Amino acid sequence: MSQTATEGPRSSGPGKPVPRPTPETAFYWEGTKQGELRLQRCGACRQVFFYPRSSCPHCGSTEVPWFVASGRGRLHSYVISHRAAPGFEDEVPYAIALVELEEGPRLMANIVGMPQTPEALVLDMALEVAFEPRGDQMVPVFQPAAGGAASGAGA
Amino acid sequence: MSGGTDRSLRGAVAIVGAAESERIGVVPDRSALELHVESARLALADAGLGIGDIDGVAAAGISPVVVAHALGITPTYVDGTMVGGCSFLVHVRHALAAIAAGLAEVVLITHGESGRSRVGAPPRVFDPASPQGQFEAPYGPVGPPTLFPIGVLRYMQRYGLTHEQLASVAVAQRRWAHQVPRAMFRDLITVEDVLASRMVAYPMHLLECCLVTDGGGALVVTSAARAKAAPGPKPPVYVLGTGEASETPLVSMMEDVTTSKAFRLSSARAFAQAGIGPKDVDHLMIYDAFAHLPIYGLEDLGFVGRGEAGAFIAEGRTSPGGELPLNTNGGGLSYTHTGMYGMFLVQESVRQLRGEAAAQVPGVEVSVAQGVGGMFMAAGTLVLGTEATLSG
Structure with missing residues (x-):
């Protein structure tokens, strides 16, 4: 699976929800x-x-x-939204994912730097955290882990 | 009596009045409050009672104080419990406790929602400082379709559920809706139709997502003693067991995204109080905001084993003529879904137990209604039965 394809530009807004x-x-x-x-x-x-x-x-x-935290995790589950939330208009369809962190907890995130397709988004694939500007905050997102462990090593 | 499973309260109260609003679906000439009020009037008429007989009022979406005042009731007991679409099942459980404790004698429970037309509907508020605002909203969810099914792919991987089996949930429920004149969608559909419908949030297609409608419903609950001493026009439906539970306000924080902890805990409490198990159930309602909920529900309530529900539904075993009639009004997928659909679960259970449902199942003595609140946030369960089940 190729990780070279990058999807539409990731935008930091305006209009994307900003956590308070x-x-x-x-x-x-x-x-x-x-x-x-x-x-x-x-x-x-x-x-x-x-x-x-x-x-x-x-x-x-x-x-x-x-x-x-290590910032390492695995893709636990996701949906691919075909409707755009405010600020996400240029990114549909896009995945809304659950990432299981190496330390145990799960959190919601977007998966960036790879195609937003069921074929590319393989459950249990290795991910690492990145941070995206969002208003006056930085929001954690995840990308395929360096080292190309994106084939879903499985648990 | 941990968790409120006191067996002595089995059958202590009964639903003696039940009604939906005159019209459901697209009702732009009724406000949300009026849908509460109209449903209340119809439920009172169904019970042969008037506003002077009511001393307890419960409602969600709109305060029970507002509903009571609009109707001209000055209650001794109000319950504004708001835990999403299962609130009304929880209100029945709380009414049981209130009546047993002498806080009220006759409790009116109302629902009304202008979910589609948004007439007099409470504004949808978003708080960026809430847990959801901080830890989910930044990732672009667009309402429940992009959040509620977030565990489905993990479920599919773990248990081998196929897209076709998931689609068969919508097919099975449409078979029921086909027999129900009030259902919004009645035309029979196939698995291929479901899979060809627009993708909303992979893996969920449009026909695997609930409707958005207007409508209301109301229930009148009183003690079994009063139901016997002052019988109304309709046979009482007895509350044999009740359960409630909550798990998490954030679907992303579920302990296990392939099962609902709230479903498991709530239903176990209700079955324990009723002293029965899944094998004793003639008719079942499971809140189906999306097609995966009946799958989770069948397993979490113990009707089938883990990973078996998809095949069970696809084989037609919950369809008309099947061994376990499920969502016989057509459900949120085909009948109606106002936003907090739980009231309509109870309405259909009552109709089936009275023998007056549009798609009537022969010989229903025990019906279970399983509600969900939020997105696997909370749950409420009712085990309901005819008078014949009281000696059970």
């Missing part, structure tokens, strides 16, 4: 501006979780320090 951080998520969004995907690992039960919260959803502990 809250006090409990601000550290996450400060991280994306520095090219870091930050997660929390519970100090009590050691479980990693996403999205950012002030207590651990597994055990309730409020000792939930941050660390920088």
